[in-house]
């Protein structure tokens with residue numbers, strides 16, 4: 001039994017797709033950021049502001065470790081930075097990793113007025129996302145077993161694509 005971990009850039013739909021996928025598969029859904037917020041008892045922006053990114057990343061790894069140690073299979077919505085941390089990659093290898101790829105236009109639309117993601121603060125948003133995608137996309141590809149593209153498709157359509165690919169992989 002492998003846990004199903006959704007990875008991808010902020011705003012790609014990991015949480016929305018993850019919830020719908022979990023419903024479809026009859027599995028529980030857990031969102032990593034929600035777990036971190038519950039543990040820290042403060043929002044992600046406050047964790048970054050008070051303790052810094054390194055502290056957030058440590059919490060993120062601890063949450064990932066704990067979730068993957070759960071015996072009952074689940075769908076896990078990860079934070080966009082999870083695969084960037086080398087410490088997390090061997091953990092992801094134990095899981096069925098699904099990469100949700102989204103074009104920059106969709107990401108821009110979804111992130112334009114975002115206040116919850118400290119990593120996007122300041123500077124030109126398009127430039128920032130473009131630079132981050134250049135670094136991150138190859139890593140998302142590298143860690144994933146399955147890749148689906150949003151291409152503005154409905155959540156149901158994306159879930160269907162994932163389910164078909166999971167069946168091919170006999171998960």
Ligand code: S3P
Pocket residue numbers: 008009010011014033044078079080081082116117118119
């Ligand atoms: C981050 C993504 C966020 C959250 C934090 C850092 C990142 O999660 O973990 O703000 O580095 O990409 P989402 O991908 O769910 O927005």
